Amino acid sequence: MAHLRAVVFDWAGTVIDYGSCAPMGAFVETFAAFGVEISIAEARVPMGMAKRPHIAALLAQPRIRAAWTARHGTPPGEAEIDALYAMFLPRNVAAARRYATLIPGAADVVARLRAMGLRIGSTTGYTHEIMAEIIPLARAQGFAADCVVCTGDTPQGRPSPMMMWRAMIDLDVWPASRVVKVDDTGVGIGEGLAAGAWTVGVAVSGNSFGCTEDEIRAMDAAEFADRRARAHDTLRTAGAHAVIDSVADLLPVIRAFDAAGARGEAPGEA
Incomplete structure (x- = not known):
């Protein structure tokens, strides 16, 4: 060179x-555990970001934010991002290993x-x-x-x-x-x-x-x-x-x- x-x-x-593919299923499964359905296409939108900011970006999407508010009664905030991230991490570790x-x-x-x-x-x-x-x-x-x-x-x-x-x-x-x-x-x-x-x-x-x-x-x-x-x-x-x-x-x-x-x-x- x-x-x-x-x-x-x-x-x-x-x-x-x-x-x-590894993070996608983990995002979908994690949101589903909180009673909010998201699609693979929606989960892909912030890809490349660190995973906690990725979750925050997903919750900022208008449809997902509205679905969360309808399910839980209040808009998501920092505590909800932390809770999602805590559940997401072990799922992502397992998925990343499968897709390595x-x-x-x-x-x-x-x-x-x-x-x-x-x-x-x-x-x-x-x-x-x-x-x-x-x-x-x-x-x-x-x-x-x-x-x-x-x-x-x-x-x-x-x-x-x-x-x-x-x-x-x-x-x-x-x-x-x-x-x-x-x-x-x-x-x-x-x-x-x-x-x-x-x-x-x-x-x-x-x-x-x-x-x-x-x-x-x-x-x-x-x-x-x-x-x-x-x-x-x-x-x-x-x-x-x-x-x-x-x-x-x-x-x-x-x-x-x-x-x-x-x-x-x-x-x-x-």
């Missing part, structure tokens, strides 16, 4: 858990990035408690990061740049124009942009598309094309410098960013 020094990955939907399969191509791509001299970082909306379950499973499948920055490690999470900055400190890499952020959510792309890094959106394997590999294989071509186009558009609208279907497609983009950086181009000018 002439210019780039590191790639910082998201986890769910980017390198593990095709379709970013690497996305095809992730191990090979990371091995090749390392061979190119790049360091591998990661940021995630998961807590250290959840990542303690995932990291050994990912390592056994051939993926490991040089640093893992979790929700709670910085005063603010995504889309602020703080987790990216922490990763850059841990990796001993600067300036941010020498770093690429790879993420499947809009707030994750925002995190990379706010830090001043190059950004790559992951569309089909991630939250924007929101389907498992089996569901995609069963999908007809027209539906797949429509959903793929919408997922790509979502991440482009979020500001991603490039959008790919999955991490398996990353290497040509890394080479293009490296060449741009070597020419003196910066992410903010791209």
Whole structure:
């Protein structure tokens, strides 16, 4: 690499858990336990945020807030967010463990990035408690990061740049124009942009598309094309410098960013 020094990955939907499915069932089940039904589509809207702010964002959605108020008699507040979060966490730990399969191509791509001299970082909306379950499973499948920055490690999470900055400190890499952020959510792309890094959106394997590999294989071509186009558009609208279907497609983009950086181009000018 002439210019780039590191790639910082998201986890769910980017390198593990095709379709970013693990948190969805946990959110739906947790709200149902409090007598409020939410859909998978509603649960996906704030994806990429830390999980307590994610719950707060769900409760701020007008339909969900009205449903909660109708069920419980008062609008939800901080105490209700805490109660939901306390119930959600163990459910999410169990779900994350079940869905910790690497996305095809992730191990090979990371091995090749390392061979190119790049360091591998990661940021995630998961807590250290959840990542303690995932990291050994990912390592056994051939993926490991040089640093893992979790929700709670910085005063603010995504889309602020703080987790990216922490990763850059841990990796001993600067300036941010020498770093690429790879993420499947809009707030994750925002995190990379706010830090001043190059950004790559992951569309089909991630939250924007929101389907498992089996569901995609069963999908007809027209539906797949429509959903793929919408997922790509979502991440482009979020500001991603490039959008790919999955991490398996990353290497040509890394080479293009490296060449741009070597020419003196910066992410903010791209």
